[in-house]
Amino acid sequence: MVSDGAGTPPGEADRRVVLTGFGVVSSLGSGVAEFTAGLRAGRSGARPITVFDTEGFAHAVGCEVADFTAERWIKDLPVESLGPATRFAVSAARMAVEDAGLDPAVLRRQHGMICVGTTDGESHDLDGLVATEVAQGPEAMDPVVAGRIGAARLSVAIARELGLSDVEAVTIPTACAAGNYAIGYGYDAVRSGEVDFALCGGADAMCRKTFAGFYRLGTIAPDLCRPFDADRAGILTGEGAGVLVLESLRSALARGARIYAEVLGYGLNCDAYHQVAPDQGSVARAMGLALQDAGIAPHQVDLISAHGTGTRANDVTETRAIRDVFGDDPPRTVAVKSMLGHTMGAAGALSAIACALAITHRFIPPTINHRRTDPECAIDCVPNEAVDADLRIVQNNGLAFGGNNAVVLLGRYDPTGPGTYDPPGPGTTVRARPPSPASEHSS
Numbered sequence: 001m002v003s004d005g006a007g008t009p010p011g012e013a014d015r016r017v018v019l020t021g022f023g024v025v026s027s028l029g030s031g032v033a034e035f036t037a038g039l040r041a042g043r044s045g046a047r048p049i050t051v052f053d054t055e056g057f058a059h060a061v062g063c064e065v066a067d068f069t070a071e072r073w074i075k076d077l078p079v080e081s082l083g084p085a086t087r088f089a090v091s092a093a094r095m096a097v098e099d100a101g102l103d104p105a106v107l108r109r110q111h112g113m114i115c116v117g118t119t120d121g122e123s124h125d126l127d128g129l130v131a132t133e134v135a136q137g138p139e140a141m142d143p144v145v146a147g148r149i150g151a152a153r154l155s156v157a158i159a160r161e162l163g164l165s166d167v168e169a170v171t172i173p174t175a176c177a178a179g180n181y182a183i184g185y186g187y188d189a190v191r192s193g194e195v196d197f198a199l200c201g202g203a204d205a206m207c208r209k210t211f212a213g214f215y216r217l218g219t220i221a222p223d224l225c226r227p228f229d230a231d232r233a234g235i236l237t238g239e240g241a242g243v244l245v246l247e248s249l250r251s252a253l254a255r256g257a258r259i260y261a262e263v264l265g266y267g268l269n270c271d272a273y274h275q276v277a278p279d280q281g282s283v284a285r286a287m288g289l290a291l292q293d294a295g296i297a298p299h300q301v302d303l304i305s306a307h308g309t310g311t312r313a314n315d316v317t318e319t320r321a322i323r324d325v326f327g328d329d330p331p332r333t334v335a336v337k338s339m340l341g342h343t344m345g346a347a348g349a350l351s352a353i354a355c356a357l358a359i360t361h362r363f364i365p366p367t368i369n370h371r372r373t374d375p376e377c378a379i380d381c382v383p384n385e386a387v388d389a390d391l392r393i394v395q396n397n398g399l400a401f402g403g404n405n406a407v408v409l410l411g412r413y414d415p416t417g418p419g420t421y422d423p424p425g426p427g428t429t430v431r432a433r434p435p436s437p438a439s440e441h442s443s
Helices: 032-041 084-099 123-136 153-162 175-191 208-216 249-254 280-294 312-326 344-361
Strands: 017-026 112-117 167-172 197-204 240-248 261-270 303-305 332-334 393-400 404-411 439-442
Touching (some): 017 175, 032 344, 084 123, 153 167, 175 197, 175 240, 175 344, 175 393, 240 249, 240 344, 261 280, 261 344, 303 344, 344 393, 344 404
Parallel strands (some): 112 197
Antiparallel strands (some): 017 240, 017 261, 197 240
């Protein structure tokens, strides 16, 4: 049930931002119900890759989207005019709007934002076009496919499908942190009153280019993704989309909406430290910025959804950064990539949805495929089986190549107001060494 907002100061409801609808396309299933069931059951989306030719690779397991029909969700655009990532994004947006109980006709009368993060855009289509060009020349390339590869279509197609003209449609290409970047961008816009609603998230489709890149780096696991495990061997590439509906608390209360969770704040930075290796100090700083923005003390965080890729470098660096911020007894820290694979630009969005569902349904999704925790990853990763938990504040980490870090904090909706912790200084919130970022933000 939705509270009437008693206890919320006048005007405060306009500045608070809540999540009222989710759209999910993933290897665990599509829609909120299937996704929730998969998270709670600790289901694995891993299966042999079929969406591109894997000949020549010693192993080729990934987390593909299965049993998905775009035509079920895409009503007003020709499906063949959309690349696979755009199909995921548009379908997830349609799901999110329906899940939120919003009428697109009403949204058309409001000013909104559509913000989709991505790593690869439509690189699956680019793979095919390049293969055709190499084999037969550019004149043989399919003009329909060539016309749908622009990454901006990920967000623009959502606007077209829903008939939204008074919207800012943005595609954010900050790789594997892009989903969290998109949520932060929408959060600022709704909180400031710049827009009435925001549809934010991320989308990517599996492609040979990205799989081959990670394979050459030696970071593709041969069978399963095992974050924080002593025997972990890397990532599994995945695909899908997650779209979240953000609106002001006042708007949600006025229409009697179900509130999954509240967006409390976010932090992001770009340290440009290394092309692929994360920097411990910078990751810790991003977490500290998010806590500061949300007005939350480290001890108030009940759960961390880690970036948790299952690579040697990421898991150790991220764990150390978490301990820099949260001390020797950090919150439970899980990695949903153990189930979903690494969905690239969709990763932060799908993980944020998982965080909100965990808050709503009072459980912690597990880190599956776990056998023995690496001593260098000294955290409780909730191995293999979900546990019941009364979660109030959850942190969602997103880390990307090039030092792009984005962290979002979500909380259970409380009519009396969000957390009010006011740290006396940076040293209280973050005990890590300061990075030397190219840019950073705490909204």
